[in-house]
Amino acid sequence: MRLKLTKSQIATYQTSGCICIRDAFSEHWIDTLREGVERNLKNPSKNFRDFSPDGSPGGFISDMWAWPDIPEYINFVKNSCVGELGARLNLKSSTVFMEDNFFIKQPLTALPTPWHQDLPYYEVEGDMWSVWIPLDSHVKIDCLELIAGSHLWGKKYLPLDFKVADVGPAELESDNEQLLPVGYERLPDFDDPTKSYSIISWDMNPGDCIVFDARTIHGNRSTKQNQGGSRISFRFVDENTIFAPDKYPWSDIGIEHKLKAGEPFSGELFPMVWRQ
Numbered sequence: 001m002r003l004k005l006t007k008s009q010i011a012t013y014q015t016s017g018c019i020c021i022r023d024a025f026s027e028h029w030i031d032t033l034r035e036g037v038e039r040n041l042k043n044p045s046k047n048f049r050d051f052s053p054d055g056s057p058g059g060f061i062s063d064m065w066a067w068p069d070i071p072e073y074i075n076f077v078k079n080s081c082v083g084e085l086g087a088r089l090n091l092k093s094s095t096v097f098m099e100d101n102f103f104i105k106q107p108l109t110a111l112p113t114p115w116h117q118d119l120p121y122y123e124v125e126g127d128m129w130s131v132w133i134p135l136d137s138h139v140k141i142d143c144l145e146l147i148a149g150s151h152l153w154g155k156k157y158l159p160l161d162f163k164v165a166d167v168g169p170a171e172l173e174s175d176n177e178q179l180l181p182v183g184y185e186r187l188p189d190f191d192d193p194t195k196s197y198s199i200i201s202w203d204m205n206p207g208d209c210i211v212f213d214a215r216t217i218h219g220n221r222s223t224k225q226n227q228g229g230s231r232i233s234f235r236f237v238d239e240n241t242i243f244a245p246d247k248y249p250w251s252d253i254g255i256e257h258k259l260k261a262g263e264p265f266s267g268e269l270f271p272m273v274w275r276q
């Protein structure tokens with residue numbers, strides 16, 4: 001591991017549900033990830049998405065769960081400090097890899113990344129976290145924005161589709177609160193100027209990263225001033241985190257994992273990448 005985490009960094013992560021770690025990855029690893037994204041762009045997986053509305057300026061694309069065909073990604077998660085970094089911040093003794101997910105926003109893309117929590121998109125119960133890694137320099141307005149402390153609110157917000165900024169399944173599009181699945185709430189307007197949410201973001205350079213809890217609300221409010229950039233998130237779980245099928249499998253990534261309800265994520269598709 002290249003960096004030493006301090007007690008204060010771990011405490012910040014625990015209370016804020018997110019932290020920016022400076023200079024976590026060497027140039028070697030950033031180049032490896034750039035090569036991986038290049039390969040990924042040439043071989044998009046079936047999860048590739050173009051979120052840009054037709055005819056809009058800029059562009060916003062993403063792919064996820066491409067790693068079985070992208071050796072650079074698996075090399076990074078197994079051999080860099082990314083597994084240990086997340087485990088230590090989350091006070092865990094192991095890290096299981098779940099998913100890669102790159103995002104590229106072109107300059108002038110006025111398409112936001114909607115506010116959301118990651119956890120409700122996955123059929124997962126237990127600890128889960130992401131490591132967001134910019135592959136270009138990102139000024140604050142282009143960086144991921146997070147609501148500090150929101151991981152402790154005890155809320156589970158309805159996921160949105162990034163393309164249509166909409167919930168997806170038709171029955172949930174209605175305003176009728178009675179139709180919401182049990183345990184879910186609709187996302188409030190976090191941009192309401194009359195409320196004061198603790199929104200944080202950073203100017204970031206390649207090598208830096210943000211580690212965030214899968215319950216932490218985050219997004220990116222792009223405007224016409226945005227320069228965009230390329231970034232990649234890696235998502236991880238703890239070895240005790242279990243597969244918890246939901247009536248609403250929001251994130252149908254179509255991988256044949258064969259896990260039964262209540263089983264921990266393990267096996268070839270969910271490799272353990274770090275253990276104390």
Ligand SMILES: O=C(O)CCC(=O)C(=O)O
Pocket residue numbers: 101103113118130132144218219220231233
């Ligand atoms: O980089 C972005 O715009 C979105 C990233 C994100 O939402 C995530 O990694 O969960």
